Amino acid sequence: MAKLQGTRKGAFRAYFFGFFVCLAGFLFGYDTGIVGGVLTMESYKRDFGYTDNTTVSAVMVSLQNVGAFLSALAVFPVSERYGRKKTIQVAMTVFCTGVILQVIPSHSLVCFYIGRFVSGLGLGSATAVVPAYNAEQAPKEIRGMLGSGMQWLFALGVMISYWVDYGTVQGIGGSHSAEWQIPVGLQMVPAALLGFGLIFQKESIRWLAKKNRNEEAWEALKWMRADDGPEVKAEFNEIKAGIAEEVRASEGFKKRELLEPANRYRLGLAFGIFLGQQCTGMTALAYFGPQFFKLLVGSGTKNLLITGLFGAEKFITVGIYILFFSEMWNRKPTLWISAILMSICFIIVTVVNKTTPAPVDNQTTSAGIATVAMIFITNSIYQFSWGPLPWPYAAEIFPNRIREVGTSVGVSTQWLFNFLFSLTTPYMIKDMSTYVFLFYAALDIVMAIMVWFFVKETKGRTLEEMEQIFNSRAAFDNEAARNKALEIESSGSEDRFSDVHVIGKHADIDGK
Template sequence: MGRLKGTRLGAFRAYFFGFFVCTAGFLFGYDTGIVGGILEFESYQNDFRYTDQTTVNAVMVSLQNVGAFFAALTIFPLSDRLGRKKTIQGAMVVFCVGVILQVVPSHSLVCFYIGRVVSGLGLGAGTAVVPTYNAEMAPKEIRGMLGSGVQWLFALGVMISYWIDYAVEQTLPAVSKQWQIPVGLQLVPAAVLAIGLFTQPESVRWLAKKERYDEAWESLKWMRADDGPEVKAEFAEIRTGISEELRASQGMKKRELLEPANRYRLLLGFFLFCGQQCTGMTALAYFGPQFFKLLVGNDSSRSLLITGLFGAEKFITVGIYILFFSEMWGRKPTLWISAILMSICFIIVVVVNNTTPKPDKEVTSAGIATVAMIFLTNSIYQFSWGPLPWPYTTEIFPTRIREVGSSVSVCSQWLFNFLFSLVTPYMQASWGSYTFLFYAALDIVMAVLVWFFVKETKGRSLEEMETIFNSKAAFDVEVARHEGVPVSTSVEGLEVKHKKTHDSSE
């Protein structure tokens, strides 16, 4: 676990804030998890009276991903104008409207689908802005841990949704409330996040970017629960970094995204979230019951139970990684080594499943072995591609384009989420367990790309990223921090001598 300097209250606030805003990840996970279960419910099929199970499976998931994709792609101008906090609160309101449209007793798939798109808009906007908000407030010592909190809360949401699906399937008759309860419960965490943010400060770096320095200083001082030399030095570094970004890109607008350093970072962000989906683990999260039926036989209750255990393992393993290993291992080796290991596990699953008798109602030893291998793959994913893209794709961008970079990165997640959620039911129907072989090949490709193109960022401040990526806005971080130490407590006294800092950098 990263060692955090400063006061105990500041440490508490940093941890609380970091994991609280990741409630958006919980919503993402919960929504991901309930889908596969309710699609197995007789009550859902009876209420909406459809016959093409495969198409409904594909459309129900993919439509929300379409809404999330467009929201994540277009939300950054609103985030830049209104701030991180208000944008997330607005996104949660939109998400709640979508959930209400889904649970009303319309008996219309069209109404349900519209609700999926609307809730997708809120979910996409929230998951795009939250990583940026988190990165801009987190101390660098624990930024990786807090950024990875999105995945931990995602895993918690998945786990809870699986067990709620299993519970209502076992205890409630096949009537409307059997599927309405799991869907409607999404309103609770969304409301908690929207209301709870009233107690939290706006992003320090966003306020500084808007030249609202008094508010930025108060926000940082409150978050660190301190106004001593280290906090002043951090504030000086933030102000210098933003000033250097503005100086380096003065008079430029969209063209600055095409600068070599920024173009490289945008492609990295796009690739990492694309890679997160290419592992196949999100497809497993959406369609867990359907996948486990391929391995242990056609029994809905059994597959829901295994899916629940799968979700519990997901939450436990990612929690262990975030608490004990997130600031211990480098980002780059973790990504490429885990991709190779997941590929090996998927290949073993395919070989065992296709060289042993097919399970029916009875569980076979081969079925148990393949499920165990899927659980192992899940653990590897939760130590790598699950949590790491969230902090990595926010820490590499400068403040000036962080909204754009985060939006591009997260929208690539939703884009490939959409593609894989749309085609996976058809792949399952046509290829069976050979679907795992497809994801094994993608894992190998990702390992190669990480080896050649991903840069290490562990333990570096957001301002130091300019040097790592050879940006025009690079500056001497140590000089900037030194300039901030001897100043008085007044915000006016925190002015940084930009010319002197720039000359020292040269």
């Protein structure tokens, strides 16, 4: 685990805040996980009276993803104007409204679909804002760990949803509507916790500084770090220097800033890394776990049990990565090596499945067990790489002025391809059988190649240093800014809020 400088209280606050806001990831995971199980429940089929399982599966998942895509893409002006806290709180209110529309006993698929779309609007907004909010508050030493918390909490949500599905099927059975209403309705619990809990948290330090609310920004930073010593003052001056240089370098620009080569490159990376996350096939497995495992071991309630174990493994492995390896391994090699390993695993699954006898009378075969084990290994590889890494990476590579836009592009990409894969996966399972794994194996190879050529390493660098990594017009000498701030502190100056001027590679604070 990375060593964090500063006070113990500051470390506690950083960890607590980072993982708390990642409740948005838990909500995403829980919602993802309940779908496959609910669609297998007899009570759900009876209450809504449908016969086309494939179409209902595709529409039920994809409608929420459409809402999430639209809101994730459109939320950045709201977040920019009103701040991160308020935006997330409103998003959770919208989400709960959608859940209520889903659980009321309307017996109407249209009403349920509307609820899915509305809850998607809230979920997409939250997942787009939280990575930026988290990155802007986190110390650089643990920014990757805290940002990866989105995937850890996502995995926890998926795991709990699987076991809730399994528990209601075993405990209630298909005789009562509560069998599906309980799993769906429980989504409101983490949403309410996140919405109300943010009342007690500080607004984004960098957002406040960008709005020239320097006193509030300083108080927020001082509270988050539980310290007001020289290092914290130096960090604050580096933040101000970075924002000042962004303003200077982009003066006269607005939306045209996005056309700067460095920013176009970063937008492409945010798009590509979240596209790659969906191309692994693991999100499709999270949505439709029981349906995938049916291909390997046959029908029966054992598929819900296997899916529950799959979710538990997901949570445990991503937790191990975040706690022990997230700040040890570099981002780039982790991504391309893992993509190759996942491709190999999927190829093995396909070959074994196609060269061994299929289950007879739904009796699990040794080959079926072997392919399930290989899927579990693939899942572990994903949780050590493509699952957690896109969240902090897409948030940390952008400058303050366009971080809302950048993270919105990245997360909306995630929702867009989440929608496309969730819409097509039921049909792919139906028409391609286990060849669907070969399809994802090919995509993994493409991803490895793209990472090798285009992804830049960012581990251990401050957000302000990203300007140098991507050769931006707003690049400046970060160390000079920090050292100058420390010199001012050692000389006894108390003027924390004086203007910061950074020209080219030289930092000039207080005009000195």
